[in-house]
Each structure stands twice: as C-alpha cells, then as structure tokens.
Amino acid sequence: MGGRQDELWRCRFGVVTFAHRESHASFLRSDSTPVRAANPDLLGATAWPIFSFIVFHRDELLMRFLAPALLLVLCCALVNGCSKGISRATAATVLSVKGTVVFGNAEQNDFQPVTLKSQIHDGNTVRTPEGASIDLALVPAALAQVSANSEIKIEELRITKDGNQSDGGMRDRNARIRLSQGKITVLFSQSDKSASQFSISSRQVTISGDSDCLFRIQTDDTTTRVTCGRGKIYASVGAQPPVTIGAGYFQQWPSTRSEPVAAADDETAQIDIMDSLEIGNRWHELRAGWQNRRPF
DSSP states (O other): OHHHHHHHHHHHHHHHHHHHHHHHHHHHHHHHSOOOOOOHHHHHHHHHHHHHHHHHTHHHHHHHHHHHHHHHHHHHHHHHHHHHOEEEEOOEEEEEEESOOEEEETTTTEEEEOOTTOEEOTTOEEEEOTTOEEEEEEETTEEEEEOSSEEEEEEEEEEEEOSOTTTOOEEEEEEEEEEEEEEEEEEEOOOSSSEEEEEEEOSSOEEEESSSEEEEEEEOSSOEEEEEEESEEEEEOTTSOOEEEETTEEEEESOSOSSOEEGGGOHHHHHHHHHHHHHHHHHHHHHHHHGGGOOO
C-alpha cells in the first residue's frame, strides 16, 4: 500500500517537473527568439476582401484614375501643338499685271508669262520689260509693284499659323526679296499683332521694315536709291549700324553723306514720294477686292 502510494507521488512530481521545465523553456524562447512573421492564414483573410473589392470595382477605378491622366496628356499635347504653330512656304499672288511680265528659274533660263493665276514661289525670278509692270501680294503684310525694266528674285516667302487649324490665326510672316535692277515700290503694314519681317536687298544695301511704311527702291549696276513716303525704314550696309530713314527722306549709296536727305531738296525724291503715295492709295482702295485671291 505504502509502496504504491510512493510510486503515485513520484509520477505526479515528474509530471509537474516536466511541465515546469517546458514552461521555463517556452519563456526563454519567447524572450530570446525574434517574433515570427504574421500568420499566413491571417494575411490571406485580410487581403482577400481588398483583392475582391479591386476586381469588382476595376472599371470604376480605371475611369476615376486613368481618365484624368489621359485628359491631362491630351491637353498638354494640344497646348504644345498650338504654341509651336505650323510654318510653311507660301507663294506670291499676282494682283494685277500690265504688259508681258515673265517669271521662272533664271539659272536654267526657264521663264513663262505671268497671269493672274500664277503662283510665284521661293527661288523664282520676275522680269518686267519696257512698258510692263506687276502688282504682287508677297505675304499678307506686304504689297509690291515692280516697275518696268526691273528684275527681282523671291528669296523667301514663309508664314506661320497657329497649330489649332480651326482658328487659323497668323503668327508670323516673313518675306525676303532681292532687287537685281530697276525699281520696286513696297507697302508694308502690320494690320494685327502677328510678327512680320520684310527685307529687300540690292548690291549696296538691305532695306527692312518692322512697322507700317511705304517706300521705293531703285538700283542699277552702280548705285541704289531709297525713298520713304510713309513710316520709317532701316537701311543696312555691311557691318555698319542700320540707318533709319523717315517719311519724306531719301538716301543713296554709295554716298559721302551718312545721314538721310530731305526729299524737299531733291526733285527726283519728290517724284518718287508722289508716285509711291499714289500707288499706296490705289492699293488701299483695291485691297478689299483682293482678300479672296490670296493663297495664305
């Protein structure tokens, strides 16, 4: 009886001792071992509703976040296209022609008669024999009359419009002409806020204007004469600073005078101004009828 009871106590003591040891070992492990990752089953249980929500509402999420992004990209593209504008070469329009005027490629001696339907492009040369003349719209800002016994070459005619073709706004106009011989009368006008550059070169000088002006250039093998009827123009010779020629003044190259001379002191200059004013007034009267004939 006593031996059986002792054995029972030993078993109980062993169980308690084993439990104590396991508890102590568990405590040591929890105190010295890093915390393990979260239970994968718990993560799956948490992520599944989120994934289900995204799948179920994918169309709505795409419309909410993707559509504004696409709209932003489209707006940037449109703004970029409009800001740059579209630049292209254009052609001079024949407004009127008197006598037999020809145009074409001077290097190849390939000329044809000018008509009201002719389109005169960059690189073309225009020649007016005795008794002939031609009125041209070079760009919307510049009208020119080439008098008899004259020759000009179109070096550049270019316009720039807004990228938004529905507006059709003119942003820039550029015309460069070379007068080889003879006489040309030019009316240059800034009718809007668009930038315009216009210049005519001869052997001795280059004439340019950046505001409303009316002037005449006459040149031959030795001299060039410029007379301003309205506004002001700028004459450049080589690397020298430009000379400003105002209305009622003229300048001739080569010359010993560095400043323009009053037209009142020169009979030829007075005739040039009177002729230029008459041509300018005629152009103003006929301008409205020419609007629909421009290729710009």
